[in-house]
Amino acid sequence: MTRTVMITGASSGFGRACAQRFAQAGDRLVLLARRQDRLQALSEQLRDLCDVQVLGCDVTDAAALEQALGSLEPPFNAPDILINNAGLALGLEPAHEADIRDWETMIATNVMALVRMTRLILPGMVARDRGHIINIGSTAGNWPYPGGNVYGATKAFVQQFSRELRADVLGKKVKVTNIEPGLAETEFSLVRFKHNSEQADKVYDGTRPLSPEDVADIIFWVCSTPPHVNINAMEIMPLCQAWGPFRIDRTIQYDD
Ligand code: NDP
Ligand code: 8X3
Secondary structure, three states: OOOEEEEEOOOOHHHHHHHHHHHHOOOEEEEEEOOHHHHHHHHHHHOOOOOEEEEEOOOOOHHHHHHHHHOOOOOOOOOOEEEEOOOOOOOOOOOOOOOHHHHHHHHHHHHHHHHHHHHHHHHHHHHHOOEEEEEEOOHHHOOOOOOOHHHHHHHHHHHHHHHHHHHHHOOOOEEEEEEEEOOEOOOHHHHHOOOOHHHHHHHHOOOOOEOHHHHHHHHHHHOOOOOOOOOOEEEEOOOOOOOOOOOOOOOOOOOO
16 A cells, blocks of 8 residues: 655654665655755655655745645545654754854754654644654654763753654554664765764764665565564664763862
């Protein structure tokens, strides 16, 4: 059966790879992102595989988002799967040096836009008694690291929000999953380091990170489990990544 799959942040990285993966299965797509030219090019590429609608839209703009979703005709306006993927990290400075505007943008995108999107789409899923919300969290929501501060906190919010959603929709055939990738090579680091490609490339130097396609394949599988199975969360790291020891500071001079 053809499913309608709505993907935010489909112009790059995981979102784009998900569009390609679901298109291979013939699913119908609604693709959102700010860079409409990229969505248009992707839509042309996928034209022979499936039906695609593109919505050039900033998900942090509540009015624009509602207007964009309101412009969809059936069956595009009744998604079976929502992939809440649009998101970003900005900066890697310690909390006492970070730019408050970066924090605001991350909260607006990773938290506010994700909850708004969910609030707009979930009632239809509940009414139809059918649906799956895939939230894109991160290992950063599970494990702190220096400079992760607000980014990690937004992803911890996404993890808990995903669990709270499950608690609320119990009794309905609506699934919720939090996908928690670790190191993955996309435009993520380019955005985090404000288009300093040298700094961004260093993140992946000498590693074999997750690819967007690795993550898209997993999301596709999560969306293909039998109706009685709900994957609550899935944390995925490349083999080359694992936890380090706790850091110990040996420099503090105590005056008591
Ligand atoms: P990319 O930068 O490659 O993709 C991010 C996508 O989000 C783009 O399509 C971008 O589209 C979209 N986006 C960002 N802000 C907005 C906005 N205001 N309105 C609409 N769309 C927006 O990064 P990833 O694919 O890596 O990131 C996707 C998700 O995965 C994010 O939530 C990220 O936090 C998460 N993640 C990434 C990991 C990684 O290491 N790469 C690991 C764990 C989680 P456009 O700019 O065209 O609007
Ligand atoms: C992206 C993974 O470790 O760069 O969410 O924060 S990390």
